[in-house]
Amino acid sequence: MSTFTDRTLVVSGGSRGIGLAIALGAASHGANVVLLAKTSEPHPRLPGTVHTAVADVEAAGGKGVAVVGDVRKEEDVQRAIDAAVEHFGGVDIVVNNASAIATDPTEELAAKKFDLMMDINIRGTFLLTKAALPHLRKSPNAHVITLAPPMNMSPHWLGAHPVYTLSKYGMTLLSLGWAAEYADAGIGFSCLWPETYIATAAVANAPGFQESLARSRDPKIMGDAAVAILSRPSADVNGKCFIDVEALAAAGITDLSSYGGGDDPILDIFVDKS
Incomplete structure (x- = not known):
């Protein structure tokens, strides 16, 4: 994993x-x-702050910088990119992770929730990627990994929560579009999505959370899957959408027991039973 040194x-x-x-x-x-x-x-x-997260990054062996800001705001996004250039000399990888979710039926969905999902999920992904592109072009193995699902056009998922689906598929389409637009730029645009529920604050704060948490995998599975993708040459992953377990299997990791979730973990949204 020396590929991450100084990245x-x-x-x-x-x-x-x-x-x-x-x-x-x-x-x-x-x-x-x-x-x-x-x-x-x-x-x-909600556990943790951006400052405790940086402390965790440094305890894990990396170097970290916290930027308090909103991914919806162009000036805050630019501050984050500027901080990367100032402290570390550039940007090699962008992780479009920030996301909002509301699965209310259409007639009950507040317009402000519609706006929030479009602004964070789609606008935020656009702003951060756009701001980083001049620096990514200079990286020897640049990646943009977006937390968005493969395009599953099943009527079930289209009808389950159309607005949330629109926002997440919008993130996927941006990634696939950039993969084509910048095909010759040496940047790997890929998507990553969990096979199962992940034990995050969203699950912990949901009704009936005890059973859901017990059947959710540890976030580390997504961290390990991302590392597996980001360790590969950018050309190998450009334009691809990965499920976490598939990315791990390609890296030779098939024993998932350490990630928890029990014998019957809950399949995540947009993931069909095999």
Whole structure:
């Protein structure tokens, strides 16, 4: 994993959960990490802040910088990219992790929730990637990994929560579009999605969370899957959408017992039974 030495990641929404797991996975192999997140003070229902996340990154063996900001705001995104350049000399990897979810039926979905999902999921992914592109072009093995699902056009998923689906598939389409637009730029645009529920704050704060948490895998599975993808040459992964277990299997990791979730983990949204 020497491929991470002196490589710099910019991660949106990285103060906890999957974003932090990816940051820690890369940091454990010597990466530099810039975390862009809004949580600067402890929240009663959400563990950790962007500052404790940086401390975790450094404890894992990497170097970290915290940027308190909102991925929806162009000036905050630019500050995160500027921090990466100032502290570490550039940007090698972007992780579009920040995301909002609301699965209310259409007639009950508030317009402000619609706006929030479009602004964070699609606009935030666009802003962070756009700001990083001039620096990614200079990297010898640049990657942009977006936390979005493979395009599953099953009527079940299209009808389950159309607005959330639109926002997540929008992230996927941006990644696939950039893979084609920048095919000759040496940047690997890929998507990563979990096969099962992941034990994050979103699950812990949901109704009936005890059973859901017991059947959810540890965020580390997403961190390890991201490391496996980001360790590969950018051309190998450009334009691909990965499920975490598939990315791990390609790296020779098939024993998933250490990630928890029990014998019958809950399949995640957009993932069909095999």
